[in-house]
Amino acid sequence: EGSGGLRRCRDSPGVLQIPSLFSAPQGRRYSAPPQPVIAAKQPFPVELKAGKKYAWCACGHSKNQPFCDGAHRKAAPGISPLRFIPEEDKTVWLCGCKRTRSPPYCDGTH
Incomplete structure (x- = not known):
C-alpha cells in the first residue's frame, strides 16, 4: 500500500489504484x-407590514402556508424557515412550491 490510501494494482505493479471519492466508508451511509x-x-399573495417579523415555511409541511408553524421540527428537521422583516408595507407573492431561487418570493419556478 502506498501513501494516502493509494494501492498498487496486482495485475499492473507500476499502476496505483486511487480510492473512489464517491464510495462511503464501510458501515456509513450518506x-x-x-x-x-x-x-x-401557485404562489401566495400576502400583504406584508413594515417592521413585522415573518417566518416563511421552507419545508412545505406547515398547515399555515406560506408561513411556518413549526412542522419542520418533526417532518423535516434539516430545513429551517426563512425569517425576514420587510422594510415597507407591500403586497408580495410568496413561493408555495418551495423551489424558488429567491426565497421567500416566487420567481415563477413552479
Whole structure:
C-alpha cells in the first residue's frame, strides 16, 4: 500500500489504484439533504407590514402556508424557515412550491 490510501494494482505493479471519492466508508451511509415538499403549485399573495417579523415555511409541511408553524421540527428537521422583516408595507407573492431561487418570493419556478 502506498501513501494516502493509494494501492498498487496486482495485475499492473507500476499502476496505483486511487480510492473512489464517491464510495462511503464501510458501515456509513450518506443521504442527500432533505428536500422540501410542494405546499402549493401557485404562489401566495400576502400583504406584508413594515417592521413585522415573518417566518416563511421552507419545508412545505406547515398547515399555515406560506408561513411556518413549526412542522419542520418533526417532518423535516434539516430545513429551517426563512425569517425576514420587510422594510415597507407591500403586497408580495410568496413561493408555495418551495423551489424558488429567491426565497421567500416566487420567481415563477413552479
